[in-house]
Amino acid sequence: MTSPRPGARSPETPAQQLLTRTALGVFHLNGRFVAVSDRMAREVGLTAAWWQVLGAVDRAPAPVAAVARTMGITRQSVQRIADVLVERGLAEYADNPAHRRAKLLRVTGEGTDALRRCNPAHEALADRLRAELGEEGFAETVRVLERLSAAMDTVPPAFPSPPAAP
Numbered sequence: 001m002t003s004p005r006p007g008a009r010s011p012e013t014p015a016q017q018l019l020t021r022t023a024l025g026v027f028h029l030n031g032r033f034v035a036v037s038d039r040m041a042r043e044v045g046l047t048a049a050w051w052q053v054l055g056a057v058d059r060a061p062a063p064v065a066a067v068a069r070t071m072g073i074t075r076q077s078v079q080r081i082a083d084v085l086v087e088r089g090l091a092e093y094a095d096n097p098a099h100r101r102a103k104l105l106r107v108t109g110e111g112t113d114a115l116r117r118c119n120p121a122h123e124a125l126a127d128r129l130r131a132e133l134g135e136e137g138f139a140e141t142v143r144v145l146e147r148l149s150a151a152m153d154t155v156p157p158a159f160p161s162p163p164a165a166p
Contacts, residue, residue, distance in 0.1 A: 022148070026148075033048075034048050036125065037051060037052075040118060040121035040122065040125070041118060043117075043121065044114050044117040044118055045114065046090075046114055046118070049081050050081060050084070050085060050090070051114075051115070051118060052071060053067060053071075053078060053081045053082060053085060053091075053105075054085065054090060054091065054107055054111050054114065054115055055115065056070055056071060057091065057104075057105050057106055057107055058107050058111075058112070058115055061094055061104035061105060061106035061107075062104060062105060063096060063099065063102040063103065063104060063105070064078045064079050064082050064102070064103075064105055065078075065102065067082075067105065082105050085105075085111065086105075089108055089110045089111075090107070090108060090110055090111035090114060091105055091106060091107055091108060091111050092105075092106060092108050093105060093106075094106050
């Protein structure tokens with residue numbers, strides 16, 4: 001009987017194979033979205049990260065922690081971006097009637113103008129993806145990604161729990 005070579009992976013179950021393919025696909029998509037978004041945002045003096053945070057508070061002001069939860073990133077990352085946006089006049093902090101210490105981040109007129117200038121490129125990308133996927137295919141893609149996101153939200157951050165110490 002031969003033993004596996006050092007460093008060789010054990011065979012994956014079908015579910016593991018699907019998870020691996022899903023994760024790699026999501027990572028690839030994230031990289032593509034960030035690259036395309038950075039190029040589109042750069043044309044109007046933003047970065048993809050600035051555009052994301054401005055977009056998150058465009059319809060309604062929100063605390064930094066809520067923006068971070070929505071985006072699935074750390075509060076500290078959003079805080080750094082929010083501070084830059086405020087420094088550049090694209091956003092501002094406002095009192096939060098629901099929480100004395102957690103200020104609301106809201107878009108300024110200058111921020112709204114920057115978002116408006118991103119709109120043509122955003123629309124062009126949406127139209128390109130709709131043409132590639134078809135109207136129903138595009139809508140189904142959104143539904144599947146939203147289901148995957150909701151399923152991942154049920155997984156605790158410390159999953160799986162580390163093995164108990166001997």
